Amino acid sequence: DSGVTQTPKHLITATGQRVTLRCSPRSGDLSVYWYQQSLDQGLQFLIQYYNGEERAKGNILERFSAQQFPDLHSELNLSSLELGDSALYFCASSTRGGFEPQHFGDGTRLSIL
Amino acid sequence: GESVGLHLPTLSVQEGDNSIINCAYSNSASDYFIWYKQESGKGPQFIIDIRSNMDKRQGQRVTVLLNKTVKHLSLQIAATQPGDSAVYFCAEILGGATNKLIFGTGTLLAVQP
Numbered sequence: 396d397s398g399v400t401q402t403p404k405h406l407i408t409a410t411g412q413r414v415t416l417r418c419s420p421r422s423g424d425l426s427v428y429w430y431q432q433s434l435d436q437g438l439q440f441l442i443q444y445y446n447g448e449e450r451a452k453g454n455i456l457e458r459f460s461a462q463q464f465p466d467l468h469s470e471l472n473l474s475s476l477e478l479g480d481s482a483l484y485f486c487a488s489s490t491r492g493g494f495e496p497q498h499f500g501d502g503t504r505l506s507i508l
Numbered sequence: 509g510e511s512v513g514l515h516l517p518t519l520s521v522q523e524g525d526n527s528i529i530n531c532a533y534s535n536s537a538s539d540y541f542i543w544y545k546q547e548s549g550k551g552p553q554f555i556i557d558i559r560s561n562m563d564k565r566q567g568q569r570v571t572v573l574l575n576k577t578v579k580h581l582s583l584q585i586a587a588t589q590p591g592d593s594a595v596y597f598c599a600e601i602l603g604g605a606t607n608k609l610i611f612g613t614g615t616l617l618a619v620q621p
Contacts, residue, residue: 437611437613437614438552438614440609450607451607451609453609487552493603494542496542498554499550499553501551502550
């Protein structure tokens with residue numbers, strides 16, 4: 396058990412809809428990272444927050460946004476969903492603000508019908 | 509349309525043999541590298557890391573080698589066990605102002621009993 400909790404585990408929705416994925420980091424970790432893992436793109440870094448502030452940005456689409464709350468949990472919002480957004484979305488956390496070794500949750504599987 | 513799945517390189521080894529998983533990274537300015545293991549249905553798990561000022565680092569049953577001249581990273585697993593069966597990813601990190609992380613496509617390690 397990594398200590399990182401992601402909810403929900405599975406999400407099925409339709410094109411054009413909006414969803415919110417939630418992540419609770421490991422106790423004591425200040426950084427939260429979001430990743431997308433799809434069959435055709437592999438594992439892609441989306442965005443990082445450190446202690447409530449955006450720290451680094453990767454291949455995140457404009458239709459996607461994230462935030463980290465004062466209690467350090469994070470949410471990833473995906474809007475105007477397209478078929479190609481179907482993927483596993485992972486959250487990870489770490490103690491500091493760089494890309495040091497991270498603890499990953501088990502992911503949210505998003506299926507767009 | 510349909511997505512074409514990533515064709516993961518596969519390494520098949522006999523239990524007890526040593527395994528070598530290779531990774532070519534893209535940016536000569538990358539200064540930190542991490543190997544992750546991903547078992548089916550789970551998030552990636554940290555194995556070992558190495559900084560660019562080193563060329564070798566050893567852990568328990570694992571060794572990472574870094575060749576900056578040819579931008580190549582390898583993970584050696586000694587006495588491979590069935591529990592080592594998983595997908596292995598290398599990650600390269602560019603620190604400083606760039607602050608970027610890129611995952612490799614991954615290698616599937618299949619351990620035959």
